[in-house]
Amino acid sequence: MKIILNEQQLAITIQRLTHQLLENHLDLQNTVLIGIQPRGIYFSDRIVRQLQTEVKPEAIQYGKLDITFYRDDVRKGLHELNYTEIPFSIENKNVVLIDDVLWTGRTIRASLDALLDFGRPAKVELCVLIDRRFSRQLPIQADYVGRPIDSIITQKVKVFWKEKDGKDEVELL
Amino acid sequence: MQLSTKHLLGIRDLQPVDIQLILDTATQFKEVLQRPIKKVPTLRDVTIVNLFYENSTRTRISFELAEKRLSADTINFTASGSSAAKGETLLDTVNNILSMKVDMVVMRHSASGAPHFLAKHIPAAIVNAGDGINEHPTQALLDAFSIREALGELAGKKVAIIGDIMHSRVALSNIWLLKKMGAEVTIAGPPTLIPVHLTEAFDVRVEYNLRNALEWCDVANILRIQLERQNQPLFSSLREYSLAYGVNKRLLDSLSKEIVIMHPGPINRGVELDSDAADSKQSIILHQVENGVAVRMAVLYLLAGGTQ
Numbered sequence: 001m002k003i004i005l006n007e008q009q010l011a012i013t014i015q016r017l018t019h020q021l022l023e024n025h026l027d028l029q030n031t032v033l034i035g036i037q038p039r040g041i042y043f044s045d046r047i048v049r050q051l052q053t054e055v056k057p058e059a060i061q062y063g064k065l066d067i068t069f070y071r072d073d074v075r076k077g078l079h080e081l082n083y084t085e086i087p088f089s090i091e092n093k094n095v096v097l098i099d100d101v102l103w104t105g106r107t108i109r110a111s112l113d114a115l116l117d118f119g120r121p122a123k124v125e126l127c128v129l130i131d132r133r134f135s136r137q138l139p140i141q142a143d144y145v146g147r148p149i150d151s152i153i154t155q156k157v158k159v160f161w162k163e164k165d166g167k168d169e170v171e172l173l
Numbered sequence: 174m175q176l177s178t179k180h181l182l183g184i185r186d187l188q189p190v191d192i193q194l195i196l197d198t199a200t201q202f203k204e205v206l207q208r209p210i211k212k213v214p215t216l217r218d219v220t221i222v223n224l225f226y227e228n229s230t231r232t233r234i235s236f237e238l239a240e241k242r243l244s245a246d247t248i249n250f251t252a253s254g255s256s257a258a259k260g261e262t263l264l265d266t267v268n269n270i271l272s273m274k275v276d277m278v279v280m281r282h283s284a285s286g287a288p289h290f291l292a293k294h295i296p297a298a299i300v301n302a303g304d305g306i307n308e309h310p311t312q313a314l315l316d317a318f319s320i321r322e323a324l325g326e327l328a329g330k331k332v333a334i335i336g337d338i339m340h341s342r343v344a345l346s347n348i349w350l351l352k353k354m355g356a357e358v359t360i361a362g363p364p365t366l367i368p369v370h371l372t373e374a375f376d377v378r379v380e381y382n383l384r385n386a387l388e389w390c391d392v393a394n395i396l397r398i399q400l401e402r403q404n405q406p407l408f409s410s411l412r413e414y415s416l417a418y419g420v421n422k423r424l425l426d427s428l429s430k431e432i433v434i435m436h437p438g439p440i441n442r443g444v445e446l447d448s449d450a451a452d453s454k455q456s457i458i459l460h461q462v463e464n465g466v467a468v469r470m471a472v473l474y475l476l477a478g479g480t481q
Binding site for chain 1: 174175197198201204205208209210212213214215216218243474475477478
């Protein structure tokens with residue numbers, strides 16, 4: 001087991017990603033943030049909390065997306081359902097999808113399909129905490145990356161969040 | 174995250190956790206139905222045949238919509254206008270359809286137990302859409318979903334099922350489900366329409382007085398008088414039935430509290446339920462229909478999952 005990010009590094013990384021987001025989206029006028037269920041929303045909650053200290057909280061449009069119905073492996077078994085909540089239109093908006101770990105790219109593929117059923121965004125970007133490079137099964141890359149790592153297929157990346165798991169840490173198992 | 178059964182033949186075979194899973198899944202599908210594009214690609218590689226050996230409007234449309242919203246391929250079969258009219262047996266018909274690579278069968282049949290028979294002989298998953306006077310599981314599930322939506326939960330709620338209990342598969346499925354989920358049930362209607370063995374099989378109350386039943390309950394599920402299944406007269410006239418067991422607004426207004434009115438449809442207006450009660454704000458009849466699509470999507474989704 002190796003610790004990729006400890007509590008302090010995680011906090012700094014989230015701060016940096018928030019600033020990078022604001023660099024490109026300044027006042028968030030035409031931008032919406034969407035966290036991907038189930039594990040991505042802990043990360044997106046943190047990003048949003050950080051953003052609230054930087055810009056007017058009412059300027060932030062934040063939704064959550066469950067992609068279970070868009071998975072390509074329904075017949076291999078069912079996954080736990082979560083709720084989707086996008087209480088605004090994404091038509092012509094800049095959407096930032098937020099997930100914790102980018103690995104094969106299949107979750108993001110499904111997220112894009114799910115997202116497009118809500119309208120036609122002007123642009124979609126991807127923000128991830130951990131990017132497992134060289135393990136993609138689809139041509140997908142992130143625009144904002146917390147920490148890129150090299151890992152082999154048998155390894156696991158585990159992201160812990162205080163509100164759920166009792167500690168803030170990212171581990172490579 | 175899986176049902177304990179391969180088919181949905183009746184509520185009788187389900188565990189409480191299965192019912193909970195179906196209702197929770199239906200909540201997510203209801204959200205899908207509010208979206209601008211009310212369709213998800215979940216079952217795009219699944220083919221479903223709707224076998225209807227008996228007339229149906231709501232259930233058939235509801236199932237078909239549920240299938241289409243899940244992106245499944247669908248085939249519709251109605252007994253009239255098919256080779257069943259030429260004397261082909263049920264099993265032959267179904268095996269012929271299945272040889273064209275169909276994954277699931279949604280079936281309604283006038284013979285009680287027809288889907289159970291089929292389940293023993295074919296590999297595809299079967300959803301019972303009503304068999305004779307036995308069960309109509311998806312109706313009971315959507316009724317439960319609607320009650321949960323109106324009152325928050327099922328456990329401890331008092332539900333009166335009123336009318337033609339004897340010929341009603343909706344009643345039987347509802348009783349199974351409500352008792353499994355911890356609700357209290359009263360059966361009300363004329364003695365000739367209430368089977369004597371029902372109180373032996375289930376922990377339910379029987380009430381022959383309509384007002385008493387309504388005064389007791391939180392929800393009244395009013396059933397249709399099924400004249401097509403009655404081959405001998407069980408009450409003297411529809412008018413007399415309506416006078417003794419018809420629910421109207423005046424009666425509802427005279428109760429000590431406001432109750433929820435449900436009806437599985439089709440309504441015989443002026444017989445078991447008057448228009449002023451059926452169209453009042455206490456009635457959730459159209460919500461039941463709306464919820465039917467979400468509940469059926471949940472059932473099809475859960476049965477299709479992990480089939481390989």
